[in-house]
Amino acid sequence: MNLRRLIVIGIPFTWLLLFFLVPFVIVIKISLSDPAIAIPPYSPTLELSGGLAGLKAFFSQLDFENFTFLTLDPLYYTAYLSSLKIASISTLLTLAVAFPMAYGMARAPEEWRATLMMLVILPFWTSFLIRVYSWMGILGKEGFLNMILLWLGIIDEPLTILNTNTAVYIGIVYTYLPFMILPIYSTLEKLDLSLIEAAEDLGCTRTSAFWLVTVPLSVPGVVAGCFLVFIPALGEFVIPSLLGGSDTLMIGKVLWEEFFSNRDWPVASAVAVILLAILIIPIILFQRNQQKQLEGDQ
């Protein structure tokens, strides 16, 4: 009908189809296959030369064995639960650190804000991997942190932070902080200061005006920030494997081991499919929230 409209809508849909849906269907297919010592390391593979009968035989070989296996081995669901726990706690920690920073930025003099924003984004200019490595240098037994604390006489023996969950939390909070700060900052910056004055005028103290007006009005930014941190943190692999210890169990690490150490592509795919299923819930919630916000603006 309307060609321009069709193209405008069509391009992103084609993009999603090609680079999300098709690969995802392949992953689902692999998760339903059996491991095999072959290239690729699973069977069956789709052979179109077999005709309809071949297609039928192909489908009959697919089963949910790998998903059943995931429920039988406690490793997997403990890994999922532990990932959820680590992701939730680090999201809350990030929020606790980011909110005051975003608030400070939004209340800073106008000419400072661009600079402050730059400082928040600046770490992205260095490789993520290098930044996580440098935390190993800071948190290690002979790292900077222990050296300083020992020198100041606050502790007598070096603290064990590296290779514990604490290090993972520190790593996640540090890495994802900008993703939390920026959406909160943008809602706080838009906040009409006369609302705070109106609250004070109507009998609020500074503190109660903050809780009754600033906080409720920053909810959209807080929710957006939490999702932006929670979703990648849940599947995080680099931070737990570099900073975490042997007892740090996260699903991203399990997935990596299944894939590269065990070369069990079907189980790895099943882990990925379930991870996505878990992530879809917050993503849907996130979209609902966005929709509500849009309606609110109208």
Add this chain to the structure above:
Amino acid sequence: MAQSPRPSSNPTNVFAPWNDPNAKPLIQFKNVTKRFGDFTAVDDLTIDIYEREFFALLGPSGCGKTTLMRMLAGFESPTEGSILLGGQDIVPVPPNKRPVNMMFQSYALFPHLTVWDNIAFGLRRDGLGKDAINDRVKEMLRLTRLDKFAKRKPHQISGGQRQRVALARSLAKAPKLLLLDEPLGALDKKLRNETQFELMDIQEKTGTTFVIVTHDQEEAMTVASRVAVMDHGKMVQVDTPAGIYEAPNSVYVADFIGDVNLIEGNAKVEGNTVTIHFAECAAPITAVCERPIADGQRVSYAIRPEKISVNREPLDDRANHVKGKIEDIGYLGNVSTYHVRLPSGELVSALMTNSRRLARRDFTWEDEVWLSWTDTAGVVLTE
């Protein structure tokens, strides 16, 4: 221009506490100065505002009127001087402890709360009981005719309704003093006119003292019992709307309020009659002046367009007549403004009621006419 209802129709009971030496002012500004860095927003200002007054602060942007209001609300504190409310210095009192509420220019309604919760916001902070809050909110909704919209959020109602919510919210705590910062600025003209009368009505019903900030002189004239014309942090004149309009004390006030013809000339004083010689070839203007004026002083003669009558012949009962040529006619329906060029070069505007149909109008462009006015119609200004 509508007249204020107070001075009321009963002449023995005029509301004018500022003329009563025994009246106790509600608000007293005593030598208040406010500086922001090098900029002096309010300059050594002293004024009393009385209970039940509808006091308008009028002036161009940057004249200090908003700063004055924000000092009353407690959002700014004066650099020097003191502000008293009911005899008590309120400078050290924070905004949330003052018996003063403010209606913000942007309305500042809480977008996450319903109309009901917005109005109840201040009452809840006072820790009133649930029933007391409900009653008070209902009363406010009734007063502002918002009963039907109690459950809506601010973005679901119109601009005029939002304005009324803001008013209801600021009145809910029954403040001693209500501050209105350009309350009608965001409304269109028709709604603004209706709302002006509504405001006056509500002010009378609640008996609250209102201080309004506005740059719209018509608004100030309509609603206020007294108008303060401000410029550069000072109050140039404080008077009733009629006083400001009819007896401006300076060229600035005369020019700021309404339309005015200003003619400059040299004064010649004979008793309380002043003749103003404004051009070589023109007859001088005769005016009655109460103020002392030095002989030969340079003065400005201010006369409102509606005080001048345009005729074919000079009107003998008027003291002043000048001949001129119509250069332009502004037709506004009910009235027409005639721009008349005098032989000496001045352009004078005169306002005439269109009592006849347009087709039967007496004058047209390029017509020679006589302008006439009495000796009491204009004001002689020295500043």
